[in-house]
Amino acid sequence: MTSIDHIRVPKAGELVASQLRRQIVRGELVAGTMLPTEAILMQRFGVSRPTLREAIRMLEADGLITVIRGSRGGARVQVPDPASLARQAGAVLQHRHASLKDVYDIRTLLETQAAGMAARSRTPEKIARLEELLAAEERAVEGEHDAFLAADEALHLGVVGLAGSTTLELLVRMLYAVVESANIASSLSSPAPQAELAIRVRTHRSHAKLVRLVREGTAEEVEQYWNRHLRSVSEYLLSDIPAESVVDLMS
Secondary structure (H helix, E strand, O other): OOOOOOOOOOOOOHHHEEEEEEEHHOOOOOOEEEEOOOHHHHHHHOOOOOHHHHHHHHHOOOOOEEEEEEEEEEEEOOOOOOOHHHHHHHHHHHHOOEHHHHHHHHHHHHHHHHHHHHHHOOHHHHHHHHHHHHHHHHOOOOOOOOHHHHHHHHHHHHHHHHOOOOOHHHHHHHHHHHHHHHHHHHOOOOOOOHHHHHHHHHHHHHHHHHHHHHHHHHHHHHHHHHHHHHHHHHHHHHOOOOOOOOOOOOO
């Protein structure tokens, strides 16, 4: 007797969701616009209202639409962003008992590779962009806490962006969002003002050295330096959190 593998036939709702998903990611359904009414979609796909609503729930869970309730509501198309991906990834990481240290380690690995790629493909335009980000960070050193954090993150993500890999940039942005959410959930406290200023100055000097290496050094030098810097930063940020602290974005 031969065995026949079970073939799962997609439900009608899944097929409708798949077609709408394809139209959204291709830009055929533009972000910010409303999906056609239920009546139009039911007629277009030849499905019942419960089946269509099942498809709509799937798209909402994917972060591809926002459902507006009420008599004048509907489904608005939206482009998926790293924050929505981070929420889903965070739930999976929590379920699998991933530690925050593990997330930091992978982010360090990816950022290190990105910095090396940026150095290998450097151009005057890319260096000018890095120097702009560095100058913006310098102006924020003595400014508000949130302003410096934003400038710091912009420089890190700027380096990743200059690597020229959309996939790599998306992964790093997602991990940044995971870490940010985890830090908020764990209510990390800020150091005293003088101590924080000293940290900002050291951070900016480290970033200035990175920019110089990307401009003048080899990719290997960039990777070695940036890896050391990122690991030291991770150790500092994790110093008040247990090494096996599980990422928790759901609290």
